[in-house]
Amino acid sequence: MSRSFKAAIKENLPVHATHNLLSLSVPDSMPDPRPGQFFMVGMNRGTDPLLKRAFSLFRRTDEGLQILYRVRGKGTDILRNMKEGAILDMLGPLGNFYPLPSEEKTPLVMAGGIGIASVFSLIEDLAGKAIVFYGARTKEELLMLNEVKVYAKEVIVSTDDGSAGLKGTAADALRAFLAPQASDAHFCIYACGPHPLLKAVARMSKEYRIRAYVSMEEHMACGIGACLGCVVKTHDGFKRVCKEGPVMSASEIVW
Amino acid sequence: MDLSVKIGDLELKNPVMTASGTFGYGEEYAEFFDLSRLGAVVVKGLSIAPKEGNPPPRIVETASGMLxxxxxxxIGIERFIHEKMPFLRTYDTKVIVNFFGDSIGEYVAAAERLSGVDGVHGLEMNISCPNKQADWCIFGTDPRVTSEVVGKVREATRLxxxxxxxxxxxxxxxxARAAVDAGADALSVINTLTGMAIDIRTRKPKLANRTGGLSGPAIKPVAIRMVYEVYKAVKVPIIGMGGIMTAEDALEFLMAGATAVAVGTANFIHPTAAADILGGIGxxxxxxxINDIRSLRGTAHAS
Structure with a gap:
């Protein structure tokens, strides 16, 4: 088993103006990744950009894995221009993963924008049990929506501009769903997305007394727990997103 | 081929060490290579009392470097001794403990506590932090303060x-001269360069702490120049560090006058960086x- 490996690009397809789906073939020695885990990917040949970039596991495939990413800086712009056959220097799978719910719980999975990248494989593993709240800025940014529908029990869509589904955020959609429920005890929430979404989820989790797991994000250098760069404040002191996370209990974070 | 070097009384099997703060207490890297291959492991800086650290964002990438x-x-020296030393003792390498204090008294207490701990082979003193008892001035930016704190620590330890x-x-x-005159057996050159980066959208510094320490390839030419100058100024061994990514970088430091080198930021990018650099030097x-690595030391000074 080795968490340091080289992966070959099989496909690097644009799925939107600013988002690509990267398919990689990986060596057999890579440990099996679990939903919520991430990889550090090196895309530079020189020293700028210097650090590897962290990406969630999107989906496991027969020959390796897929990463869904948004182009937002120098590193991801280089990655977008890499072609089939190019080799990436990678570390992973890293960090912890989403704990699966007990049988009697109905999982509510929240995805805000590119947050879908982290929860997609969880929705797959939940095999028709998850009620998914999927929000994005516009209809066009609801990436991989058809694939999500295949594995979800139900998908409740929202967009900031109202171009698809409910006008508002995934958190607004969750609140609309929870408000009329008689009992909340049988739910369990999983969320990945922008900080305000996670914060709103944490608030509802407390209000409705539903256990919520959130996938946190912070600037990261090493991805393996050494640099102490990616910490978030919790009620038990600073915790590393790369090691004690990225999946943390919403109630332990100081929001 | 003889790769061994001496740092004062400390004999290292080879000149490659890890830079403090980039290697944790070694545990995170053990799955990637055998730590026994290293000349020494220099652990993350410790103080008598545990320290929580700064709020995030704590790091930001810059051109060929990071702040x-x-x-x-x-975690504090006590927890380190009880929870981390048993692991480090299982490796056939030298363990050098980096430490710091908020006052001269804390430096002395830290050095005393670490002396005599089984498996601690040497101490590396961080003097780039502020003195809370004297206007928050940085110990290591004033030769008199440097001399005082190093002198007091020297009396407190035989490591x-x-x-x-x-x-x-x-x-x-x-x-460098002040530290050596006060009893330093060796010098690590250099710590990070203080820097800043600003987010043009929020118009605020990117780091919560506003300023940070710049490391990585961006600082290597500055580090090489400083090793070169310190080599001319003092007779003690120098451990060269600052942006070492490759064996070629490490060799530059040796030629500038370093006896050993420490790999820092490169560990974040390639967990096997230190071992790879050692292989490249060989x-x-x-x-x-060349049969003896010591024959390269300071060769850039020959006229």
Whole structure:
């Protein structure tokens, strides 16, 4: 088993103006990744950009894995221009993963924008049990929506501009769903997305007394727990997103 | 081929060490290579009392480098001795403990506590932090303060004492001489360069701490120059560090006058960086027909 490996690009397809789906073939020695885990990917040949970039596991495939990413800086712009056959220097799978719910719980999975990248494989593993709240800025940014529908029990869509589904955020959609429920005890929430979404989820989790797991994000250098760069404040002191996370209990974070 | 070097009384099997703060207490890297291959492991800086560190964002990438403002987060010396030393003792390498204090008294207490701990082979003193008892001035930017704190620590320990110099000074050779005259057995050159990056959208510094320490390839030419100057100023061994990514980088430091080198930021990018650099140094010596690595030391000074 080795968490340091080289992966070959099989496909690097644009799925939107600013988002690509990267398919990689990986060596057999890579440990099996679990939903919520991430990889550090090196895309530079020189020293700028210097650090590897962290990406969630999107989906496991027969020959390796897929990463869904948004182009937002120098590193991801280089990655977008890499072609089939190019080799990436990678570390992973890293960090912890989403704990699966007990049988009697109905999982509510929240995805805000590119947050879908982290929860997609969880929705797959939940095999028709998850009620998914999927929000994005516009209809066009609801990436991989058809694939999500295949594995979800139900998908409740929202967009900031109202171009698809409910006008508002995934958190607004969750609140609309929870408000009329008689009992909340049988739910369990999983969320990945922008900080305000996670914060709103944490608030509802407390209000409705539903256990919520959130996938946190912070600037990261090493991805393996050494640099102490990616910490978030919790009620038990600073915790590393790369090691004690990225999946943390919403109630332990100081929001 | 002889790769061994001596740092004061400390004999290292080879000149490659890890830079403090980039290697944790070694545990995270053990799955990637055998730590026994290293000349020494230099652990994350410790203080008598545990420190929580700075709020995030703590790091930001810059051109060929990164700024960090971790804030010296550490578990404290007691927990280190009980929870981390048993692991480190299982490796056939030297363990050098980096330490710091908020006052001269804390430095002395830390050095005393670490002396005599089974498996601690040397101490590296971080003097780039502020003195809370004297207007928050940085110990290592004033030769008199450097001399005082190093002198007090020298009286408190018989372990090999390495003083890690700050590059944020006008003339590093002045501080180097002060540290050596006060009893330092060796010098680490250099710590990070203080820097800043601003987010043009929020118009605020990117780091929560506002400023941070710049490391990585961006600082290597500055580090090489400072090793070169310190080599001319003092007779003790120098551990060269600052942006070492490859064996070629490490060799530059040796030629500038370093006896050993420490790999820092590169560990974040390639967990096997230190071992790879050691391999590359060996390959260079073979290629050049050199039997003893010590023959490279300071060769850039020959006129």
């Amino acid at each position: 960090n403002a971790i804030g010296l987060q550490n 090999p004492l390495i003083v890690k110099l700050s590059p944020n000074v006008t003339d590093i050779s002045v501080i 390959a260079f010596l073979t290629q050049e027909g």
